[in-house]
Amino acid sequence: MKIxxxxxxxxxxxxxxxxxTFLEAxxxxxxxxxxxxxxxxxxFCVGCTACFRNNAxxxxxxxxxxxxxxxxxxxxxxxxxxxxxxxxxxGAMKAMLDHFGYRWMPHRPAPEMFGKRAVIITQALGAGEKxxxxxxxxxxxxxxxxxxxTCSFKLLGEIEWDKLPAKKRAxxxxxxxxxxxxxxxxxxxxxxxxxxxAKAKFYAVRMLQTSLGxxxxxxxxxxxxxxxxxxxxxxxxxxx
Ligand SMILES: Cc1cc2nc3c(=O)[nH]c(=O)nc-3n(C[C@H](O)[C@H](O)[C@H](O)COP(=O)(O)O)c2cc1C
Numbered sequence: 001m002k003i004x005x006x007x008x009x010x011x012x013x014x015x016x017x018x019x020x021t022f023l024e025a026x027x028x029x030x031x032x033x034x035x036x037x038x039x040x041x042x043x044f045c046v047g048c049t050a051c052f053r054n055n056a057x058x059x060x061x062x063x064x065x066x067x068x069x070x071x072x073x074x075x076x077x078x079x080x081x082x083x084x085x086x087x088x089x090x091g092a093m094k095a096m097l098d099h100f101g102y103r104w105m106p107h108r109p110a111p112e113m114f115g116k117r118a119v120i121i122t123q124a125l126g127a128g129e130k131x132x133x134x135x136x137x138x139x140x141x142x143x144x145x146x147x148x149x150t151c152s153f154k155l156l157g158e159i160e161w162d163k164l165p166a167k168k169r170a171x172x173x174x175x176x177x178x179x180x181x182x183x184x185x186x187x188x189x190x191x192x193x194x195x196x197x198a199k200a201k202f203y204a205v206r207m208l209q210t211s212l213g214x215x216x217x218x219x220x221x222x223x224x225x226x227x228x229x230x231x232x233x234x235x236x237x238x239x240x
Contacts, residue, residue, distance in 0.1 A: 002075045004035075010037065042061030042064040048060070053220055080120045084129050105142050114145070117186065120148065121152075124155070126154060141197070144202075146192060155168070
């Protein structure tokens with residue numbers, strides 16, 4: 001199986017240690033590709049809208065965005081990690097997610113995403129670990145992914161891994177290993193099931209695209225939906 005990890009920080013700190021614990025279960029068996037942001041990621045979106053207009057290659061950061069997208073689409077399991085920075089995901093993660101705005105369901109979602117599985121690992125010193133996970137989850141669910149699990153932690157009192165009480169480290173590792181065990185037992189030859197919320201979003205957008213397409217059949221997103229067969233009977237969760 002293939003795993004793609006998007007690390008919201010390049011620091012080898014607490015977030016890194018939590019992610020390493022999660023990956024232990026897969027080290028022997030999986031092909032793991034990792035991106036460390038901001039180092040391996042695109043710069044800030046400057047709003048050129050080339051991607052929305054189906055000219056993603058014209059984005060100033062196209063090479064980095066496309067490398068990440070390729071790895072995400074090829075992976076069976078996606079792992080996203082982030083510390084809480086002022087109650088939200090890191091600026092680097094947000095900058096990367098902005099580049100995939102055109103992959104949100106109202107635009108041109110990748111059909112592969114509907115069958116993916118993802119885990120989000122976040123932590124905060126005292127508060128904000130859940131809102132941080134939500135920042136990432138919002139994008140993943142609008143990309144079409146239903147199977148998303150989050151592992152969020154409060155460190156409480158200390159932000160250096162080696163200075164955390166051994167009991168605290170052990171309890172976080174135990175939770176992550178249990179979560180990894182569940183992901184390791186999945187049969188990745190079968191895509192994940194698409195849930196009712198993703199389907200409801202899909203049908204709402206389908207209505208919108210159908211109506212937009214009547215006014216302008218050359219509209220980029222409508223043409224994409226039509227090519228995918230989604231304006232007709234095709235559905236991204238029923239791929240051959
Ligand atoms: C810029 C910045 C903002 C932070 N904001 C919060 C916050 O809002 N809530 C919180 O509990 N911890 C906050 N922290 C602590 C981090 O969430 C995290 O626990 C700490 O950076 C250690 O993680 P790391 O070793 O992976 O970097 C912040 C840290 C930084 C550097």
